[in-house]
Amino acid sequence: MIRFSDKHPAVTALYFISVTGIAMFVPHPVILLLSLAGALSYYLIRGEASARFLCFTAGLALLMTLINPLLSHRGETVLFFINLRPFTLEALLYGANAALLAAGVIVRMNSFSKIMTTEKVLCLIGRFSPRLSAVISAAVRSVPLFSSYYRHVSSFRALCRGYDSEPTPYDRAKESMEAFSATVGIALEGSIDAADSMDARGWQNGHRTASSRFVFGQNDAAAMIYIALSASVCIAAAASGLLDFDFYPVIADYGRGLFPLTSLVSYAFLSFYPAVSECVWHIMWKKRKTEKYPDAEALREYNRREAEK
Amino acid sequence: MTDTNEKHIISGTPAVIVKDLSFTPEGGSRRILDSVSFSLGEGELVLLAGPTGSGKSTLLRALKPEPPMKGRLEGRITVCGRNISDFSSAEQAAAIGYVAQDPETQIVTDRVESELAFGPENIGMPPSLIGLRVAEAASWFGLDQLTGTETSVLSGGKKQLLNLASAAALKPRLLLLDEPTAELDPVAADSFISAVKRLVREFGITVIIAEHRLSALTGDADRLLILNEGRLVSDSSPRDGIPVLLSIPGTLPEAPAAAVLAHRLGYPDKSFTGISDGREFVRGLKKTAQPESERKPDTSKDKEAAKGSETALKFENVSFRYGKNSRDVLSGLSFAVGEGEMLSLLGGNGAGKSTVLYTAAGLLSPYTGNVSVYGKKVRKNDGRKKPGSGRIAIVPQNVRLLFSGLTVAEELAKAGVSPENLPYGPDFDFAGIAGCCSYDLSGGEAHMLGLALALASEPDVLLLDEPTCGLDGAATEALGRALMSLKAKGVAIITVTHSVAFAAEYSDRVALLFCGRIAGEGTPRTFFSDAAFFTTDIRRITEGSADNAVTISDALRFFEPYKEDTE
Numbered sequence: 001m002i003r004f005s006d007k008h009p010a011v012t013a014l015y016f017i018s019v020t021g022i023a024m025f026v027p028h029p030v031i032l033l034l035s036l037a038g039a040l041s042y043y044l045i046r047g048e049a050s051a052r053f054l055c056f057t058a059g060l061a062l063l064m065t066l067i068n069p070l071l072s073h074r075g076e077t078v079l080f081f082i083n084l085r086p087f088t089l090e091a092l093l094y095g096a097n098a099a100l101l102a103a104g105v106i107v108r109m110n111s112f113s114k115i116m117t118t119e120k121v122l123c124l125i126g127r128f129s130p131r132l133s134a135v136i137s138a139a140v141r142s143v144p145l146f147s148s149y150y151r152h153v154s155s156f157r158a159l160c161r162g163y164d165s166e167p168t169p170y171d172r173a174k175e176s177m178e179a180f181s182a183t184v185g186i187a188l189e190g191s192i193d194a195a196d197s198m199d200a201r202g203w204q205n206g207h208r209t210a211s212s213r214f215v216f217g218q219n220d221a222a223a224m225i226y227i228a229l230s231a232s233v234c235i236a237a238a239a240s241g242l243l244d245f246d247f248y249p250v251i252a253d254y255g256r257g258l259f260p261l262t263s264l265v266s267y268a269f270l271s272f273y274p275a276v277s278e279c280v281w282h283i284m285w286k287k288r289k290t291e292k293y294p295d296a297e298a299l300r301e302y303n304r305r306e307a308e309k
Numbered sequence: 310m311t312d313t314n315e316k317h318i319i320s321g322t323p324a325v326i327v328k329d330l331s332f333t334p335e336g337g338s339r340r341i342l343d344s345v346s347f348s349l350g351e352g353e354l355v356l357l358a359g360p361t362g363s364g365k366s367t368l369l370r371a372l373k374p375e376p377p378m379k380g381r382l383e384g385r386i387t388v389c390g391r392n393i394s395d396f397s398s399a400e401q402a403a404a405i406g407y408v409a410q411d412p413e414t415q416i417v418t419d420r421v422e423s424e425l426a427f428g429p430e431n432i433g434m435p436p437s438l439i440g441l442r443v444a445e446a447a448s449w450f451g452l453d454q455l456t457g458t459e460t461s462v463l464s465g466g467k468k469q470l471l472n473l474a475s476a477a478a479l480k481p482r483l484l485l486l487d488e489p490t491a492e493l494d495p496v497a498a499d500s501f502i503s504a505v506k507r508l509v510r511e512f513g514i515t516v517i518i519a520e521h522r523l524s525a526l527t528g529d530a531d532r533l534l535i536l537n538e539g540r541l542v543s544d545s546s547p548r549d550g551i552p553v554l555l556s557i558p559g560t561l562p563e564a565p566a567a568a569v570l571a572h573r574l575g576y577p578d579k580s581f582t583g584i585s586d587g588r589e590f591v592r593g594l595k596k597t598a599q600p601e602s603e604r605k606p607d608t609s610k611d612k613e614a615a616k617g618s619e620t621a622l623k624f625e626n627v628s629f630r631y632g633k634n635s636r637d638v639l640s641g642l643s644f645a646v647g648e649g650e651m652l653s654l655l656g657g658n659g660a661g662k663s664t665v666l667y668t669a670a671g672l673l674s675p676y677t678g679n680v681s682v683y684g685k686k687v688r689k690n691d692g693r694k695k696p697g698s699g700r701i702a703i704v705p706q707n708v709r710l711l712f713s714g715l716t717v718a719e720e721l722a723k724a725g726v727s728p729e730n731l732p733y734g735p736d737f738d739f740a741g742i743a744g745c746c747s748y749d750l751s752g753g754e755a756h757m758l759g760l761a762l763a764l765a766s767e768p769d770v771l772l773l774d775e776p777t778c779g780l781d782g783a784a785t786e787a788l789g790r791a792l793m794s795l796k797a798k799g800v801a802i803i804t805v806t807h808s809v810a811f812a813a814e815y816s817d818r819v820a821l822l823f824c825g826r827i828a829g830e831g832t833p834r835t836f837f838s839d840a841a842f843f844t845t846d847i848r849r850i851t852e853g854s855a856d857n858a859v860t861i862s863d864a865l866r867f868f869e870p871y872k873e874d875t876e
Contacts, residue, residue, distance in 0.1 A: 028827040046399045119420060119457075130430060134418065144461040153710045155672050160702045160711060160724075160763045178713065185714030189748045193414035199376035199476065201428035202402025209440035213456075 004277040009120035010222040035104035038271025061099035068095025094247040108192040126210030154179035230270040237263030321349040330384035343539040352513035359536035364518040399432035406476030406484040412468035413741040422456040464496025465508040486518040491779040524565040527582040566846035575722040586851040620799030627678035638827040651802040653812035656822035662805040702768035706775040708759030712747040724765040732794035755786020773804040
């Protein structure tokens with residue numbers, strides 16, 4: 001049992017692309033509901049939930065739901081009038097649908113960004129362009145370096161500079177501009193050293209390979225097949241128009257029969273895959289006893305038993 | 310110590326042959342390297358010494374085809390029996406490793422693991438083999454717990470070890486190290502040096518290392534090459550080479566203390582590489598000893614310091630931590646520095662030395678306790694105070710953080726400093742380097758400029774973070790003299806330093822910081838006489854022979870009567 005977040009980056013990437021891709025291009029309310037439910041359950045089970053993030057997402061969804069009927073007046077079921085403009089049920093539901101989509105994608109992306117570290121992204125990019133992956137890695141490194149340089153430069157310079165009177169806002173702005181330009185200078189100077197260090201280790205050599213500690217195993221292949229299968233059922237149904245859904249002028253679901261139902265079920269399998277996988281992981285660890293490092297007594301016991309055999 | 314000539318015969322063909330190597334920089338007429346020739350055996354640890362500007366870095370760069378130097382390179386370099394111009398890009402990258410001075414800027418990628426893999430990937434090694442190399446290098450250099458770590462959070466020592474490991478992951482035959490420990494603290498420097506020694510002994514890699522602190526390596530190096538003004542003036546065992554080095558002006562403070570003492574006492578041919586042979590020499594001197602009373606060290610300086618003056622900076626029960634749940638970096642720290650006094654803070658890594666400076670400067674504020682300058686509490690942004698009202702200035706370890714990338718003259722003008730008013734002695738001035746870009750200055754020059762910029766605000770309290778890091782002997786002396794004249798003007802100075810020799814020579818008081826508080830303090834003489842580990846080489850050599858001699862001048866005063874007439 002490998003935890004979902006520890007699977008090969010290719011699995012993670014395929015999963016997030018297909019699950020959010022389908023949600024974005026197939027705006028069927030059931031799909032979007034499944035998408036949000038799946039995303040939310042995984043987010044909560046992972047155990048890194050933040051109340052602030054959830055409130056923000058809920059607030060945004062509520063706002064989207066309410067704004068649409070205020071701006072759009074299409075739809076036949078008028079609930080009431082605001083300033084002589086109709087507030088329709090269809091427009092409200094359309095807004096709610098869009099809100100579901102947004103909330104689902106936001107929650108999913110939050111989990112994705114935590115799982116898909118730069119290291120994993122670079123592993124994927126390295127497959128296609130080993131040079132680009134190295135350049136991106138260098139760029140990622142330069143960000144914290146630059147900000148730490150700037151912090152130091154600005155505080156040391158402020159300290160070493162004396163004013164004869166209280167500095168004006170202009171003085172301060174000028175000071176921070178100077179600190180910024182000095183930081184750029186230092187960073188550029190450092191990048192010359194870095195370039196030398198790259199050349200010293202063969203950067204100019206034509207052929208570059210990419211290595212990665214992530215190994216694509218059998219269970220990654222199985223996960224890929226599972227994701228591809230459940231997604232393709234859904235995509236096939238959507239492509240043949242079986243998952244079309246209209247809000248205007250009246251709510252109309254065109255998907256009737258077994259195939260659309262199957263595709264919705266298969267999307268549920270796709271959407272809840274990480275959450276279920278995570279649950280199984282937690283159950284496994286609940287069942288497992290804490291292991292002890294075998295001490296001398298345990299080893300003697302083992303040998304005795306083996307000898308008896 | 311193995312005789313080097315003998316070693317050549319044993320190892321057969323030399324690993325490195327350099328013949329008539331000369332280098333003239335682009336647009337210059339003077340040769341930086343002038344007909345340098347030598348050959349090195351396989352598995353030799355070679356120490357490259359010489360004053361700043363003698364061409365040490367240029368020689369190391371010349372031995373590495375990529376990145377190429379701008380200028381004209383003449384002569385012939387053979388590595389492992391092949392001319393290096395015949396090496397392919399991948400071959401030279403693998404066969405010749407290079408580690409420079411700054412640990413930070415040499416790191417290319419964001420994670421330890423990808424950094425180790427960077428070289429092997431560049432030369433197109435198959436991924437399965439890269440995995441093995443990365444694992445081996447990480448395990449062998451003790452970086453295995455850090456492989457997933459971001460490179461930006463490593464300590465300086467670990468960063469430099471990573472740079473060494475990254476070069477070693479390519480299985481080089483020749484390693485070129487250009488002052489690799491100049492910016493490390495002594496503990497990190499020692500672990501770096503011992504990793505280098507292991508590479509030499511266990512894998513037969515030939516290593517050429519340029520260093521200022523010779524004493525760390527003279528005991529283990531097989532050879533000592535000495536460059537002066539681009540010429541190779543000596544190529545011998547360290548023991549034979551040190552007297553040659555001492556005859557070059559400005560190199561004295563870099564050599565092992567015992568050798569310097571012998572040289573100054575008029576035994577120019579005596580040479581020592583370690584503490585124990587130094588002790589033997591000193592004991593030998595003592596056999597012809599004179600009455601104890603005549604050899605008391607001069608203590609007038611101590612009395613003067615103890616006299617006391619107005620308190621400039623005061624810490625009272627200062628405690629600091631970064632966050633609620635982190636540990637105390639400073640805990641109940643109390644000390645005071647008087648007007649015109651210099652206090653040196655020693656201590657291991659993580660003892661809170663730099664934190665003391667930042668707290669004194671008001672860049673960090675303690676959660677309890679008081680920091681005051683001339684009785685006034687220090688607050689954030691105190692640098693903006695008026696002159697004479699207890700201004701504080703700080704010179705960070707990386708002085709380049711104070712520069713704007715202009716020429717030296719422009720930097721000084723911008724800060725409003727006139728070079729004549731600086732407390733620098735006659736042997737240092739900015740006239741010669743006024744047109745240079747501040748980023749291109751040598752370590753010593755950069756520190757003098759950094760100090761000048763810090764003095765622009767006419768501070769009453771000066772804080773120095775590792776001022777001797779990356780400085781050669783002559784620059785250290787120039788800096789020390791500048792600090793002496795600042796002291797004479799009444800500036801209170803706190804230095805955080807790893808260099809016990811510097812602390813002993815120039816400070817009025819020395820304190821050891823441990824776990825965020827002062828574990829012991831005293832005048833240099835009492836402190837270093839009491840200390841067992843944090844003490845000067847001179848004290849280590851003369852302990853038991855000379856009373857409380859902690860600096861070269863103490864020891865000289867003591868042993869002067871035995872000075873040999875060299876006429």
